[in-house]
Amino acid sequence: MAHDECEVQGLHPEAVERVGAKMPAEETIIRLADIFKALADPTRARILYALSLEELCVCDLAALTGMSASAVSHQLRLLRAGRLVRYRREGKMAFYCLDDEHVRHLLQEGLCHACE
Known part of the structure; x- marks a missing residue:
């Protein structure tokens, strides 16, 4: 038996109920x-x-990632669909930013964890 499994079957109904309710x-x-x-x-x-x-803008992101503007646009569409980024138009330019501070916080926490 693996060391990361319970050696006996046992249920903790109170814990299951507490967590299930949340x-x-x-x-x-x-x-x-x-x-x-x-x-x-x-x-x-x-x-x-x-x-x-x-x-x-998309062109800036293409330069930073070394990808084509079309490829970056595709990735941005996925991120917009996930409500992680939003954009605004300024003339013929589309400028992107994070959708909100929650996304920034999620990135910061993930980076901190990755660097540990």
Whole structure:
């Protein structure tokens, strides 16, 4: 038997009840998993980090990532769908930034954990 498994079967009903009462709705859990899926791609993580420092246009992000503007736009569409980034238009330019401070905090915590 593996050392990371219980050696006997035993249920702790009180603990299960306490935790179960605090579990978010299934749709919230799915949304959380989708956020982490979006963050799991190194290119998207790089884009998000850059946007945590400054608002940038697609061309700026393409230069930073070494990708084509079209490829960056595709990644930004995925990040927008996940409500991780938003954009504003200024003439013919589209400038991107993080959707809100929650995304910045999530990135900061992830980086701190990655550097430990």
